[in-house]
Amino acid sequence: MCHLIEQPDQLDTMKQEFQDRTEGIEWASMIPDGNQPPLYEPPADFLKATGQSWPPQGVTWPVPQVVSTEQLGTAGPGLPPVT
Numbered sequence: 001m002c003h004l005i006e007q008p009d010q011l012d013t014m015k016q017e018f019q020d021r022t023e024g025i026e027w028a029s030m031i032p033d034g035n036q037p038p039l040y041e042p043p044a045d046f047l048k049a050t051g052q053s054w055p056p057q058g059v060t061w062p063v064p065q066v067v068s069t070e071q072l073g074t075a076g077p078g079l080p081p082v083t
Contacts, residue, residue: 039063 004011031037041054041061055061 035066036060036063 004014036059039055039059039061042052046052047054
């Protein structure tokens with residue numbers, strides 16, 4: 001990482017390569033719209049030491065549970081009991 005700080009021209013080259021490789025690509029979040037990302041409440045001493053509060057603005061806490069509405073498949077055909 002220090003090499004990139006000492007050689008900004010190399011960093012610029014890397015940035016340009018990234019832009020060239022990703023040109024025309026549309027990024028989409030894997031988190032569905034209307035859902036917030038998984039969050040974990042930091043320890044109280046960390047919040048106090050950093051002057052932060054919990055939950056952050058715009059976050060519902062506690063996070064509402066997500067319940068699947070999908071039906072599970074079967075385990076296969078019904079078989080007679082083995083005796």
